[in-house]
Amino acid sequence: xxxxLKINKKIVSFELEEEGNGYKIVLDKKKYSAELVKxxxxxxxxxxxxxxYTIAIQKEGKRIDLFFKGDLFSYEIPSQRDKGGTENxxxxxxxxxxxxxxxxxxxxxxxxxxxxxxxxxxVEAMKMESELKTTIDGKITDISVKEGDTLDLGAHILTVxxxxxx
Numbered sequence: 001x002x003x004x005l006k007i008n009k010k011i012v013s014f015e016l017e018e019e020g021n022g023y024k025i026v027l028d029k030k031k032y033s034a035e036l037v038k039x040x041x042x043x044x045x046x047x048x049x050x051x052x053y054t055i056a057i058q059k060e061g062k063r064i065d066l067f068f069k070g071d072l073f074s075y076e077i078p079s080q081r082d083k084g085g086t087e088n089x090x091x092x093x094x095x096x097x098x099x100x101x102x103x104x105x106x107x108x109x110x111x112x113x114x115x116x117x118x119x120x121x122x123v124e125a126m127k128m129e130s131e132l133k134t135t136i137d138g139k140i141t142d143i144s145v146k147e148g149d150t151l152d153l154g155a156h157i158l159t160v161x162x163x164x165x166x
Contacts, residue, residue, distance in 0.1 A: 002014070005075045007073075007076075012027075014026060014027040021035060032048055034048045042057055042058055044056070062077045063076055064076070091162030092159060093135050093159070097152065097153060098125075098132070099126075100150075102148065102151065103121065103122075103147050103149045104129055104147065105121070105122040105147055106143065106146070107119050107121055107131075108120045112140045114137070116136055117135075120140070120160070123151065123157075134160045136160060137163070138161050139160065140160055142159040143158045144157060144158065
């Protein structure tokens with residue numbers, strides 16, 4: 001089965017399959033044999049290709065902290081929007097209404113430069129406001145709505161285009 005982890009702003013994909021008493025991991029076209037044995041509530045013995053390591057794993061919400069060889073590594077389970085943003089190699093982020101609602105505030109204008117993760121519009125749905133964010137660095141090239149407009153599910157709100165798109 002394929003899994004994704006978000007490390008800083010990068011999505012790392014790997015495959016994990018059960019194999020005998022352990023697992024087969026495929027990462028960057030390299031195959032590893034691994035076994036994970038639980039020692040305590042958050043403590044594990046991790047055996048990978050014959051080498052044994054003790055690791056501690058703490059999961060809270062979407063965040064996973066892993067203590068390994070004296071270092072702390074933090075990962076995040078990416079949202080569907082995060083995964084969609086990295087799978088979009090066109091350099092265009094078309095932001096659409098995630099559910100029916102209303103445009104409360106446009107945070108940017110056509111021509112504005114935005115950074116990945118920056119809020120571009122606030123929408124209201126079911127009496128809750130949500131800030132929609134871009135998944136790429138780029139420039140706002142199109143805004144299809146104005147403040148106060150009602151939105152249908154999937155309605156196009158705005159477009160961000162990468163400055164270095166191919």
